[in-house]
Amino acid sequence: MDTTPATEQAAPDLPLPENFNLDEWISGVRSTVRSCTIYQRADLLAELEDLERRLQLVEAEDAEEFGIEDAADSAEALNARIDQVYKQLLDSAVTFKVEGRSADWLKAKEKEIVRHSMTHGMNDEQKAQVVTRHQLADAIIQPAGITAEHLEVLEEVAGAQYRRLVATFFAACSQAPTVSAPTSPSSSAKRGGRGR
Numbered sequence: 001m002d003t004t005p006a007t008e009q010a011a012p013d014l015p016l017p018e019n020f021n022l023d024e025w026i027s028g029v030r031s032t033v034r035s036c037t038i039y040q041r042a043d044l045l046a047e048l049e050d051l052e053r054r055l056q057l058v059e060a061e062d063a064e065e066f067g068i069e070d071a072a073d074s075a076e077a078l079n080a081r082i083d084q085v086y087k088q089l090l091d092s093a094v095t096f097k098v099e100g101r102s103a104d105w106l107k108a109k110e111k112e113i114v115r116h117s118m119t120h121g122m123n124d125e126q127k128a129q130v131v132t133r134h135q136l137a138d139a140i141i142q143p144a145g146i147t148a149e150h151l152e153v154l155e156e157v158a159g160a161q162y163r164r165l166v167a168t169f170f171a172a173c174s175q176a177p178t179v180s181a182p183t184s185p186s187s188s189a190k191r192g193g194r195g196r
Helices: 022-027 044-059 075-091 103-115 123-137 147-155 159-174 185-191
Strands: 034-038 094-101 140-142
Touching: 034 159, 044 075, 075 094, 094 123, 094 159, 103 123, 123 140, 123 147, 123 159, 147 159
Parallel strands: none
Antiparallel strands: 034 094, 094 140
């Protein structure tokens, strides 16, 4: 009995077209590219959370008990401000695309960084951080022009978002892409496939 979870089971083998060209197919294989959205204005989350709490109080049946009666705290005013702040947050977003790299590439990049004395006088943890920043900078294909120095600033100011970007990079390097099975015939038709 197959104990592999349904989400991890391989798709059934589909017959190859009669004119399938393996060399052409191999030459078209591309590295995995993953994306990660980074928010410049993550500081706005606190205001959003506060506004949403206030909106819950205003909309509560016993709102008057909390002294929330003036026009500035009306549900309409709070919803308008939530929309405004949410738009600011979304407008500050940039989607980073990172391309997976081979284990050999990662090792070669690490040797190059160490050889150029970029890690001189650092302990092992600091060296690993510098190496990761340089590897990641070279693997980011969008936006263009990202440097290890940019990533160092991102790590210092928005550590959680930087770590998510690093995790996205290592997922692109180490996790094989998976495609979820369509849930309906219409979604299958929209996605297309080999039989198209």
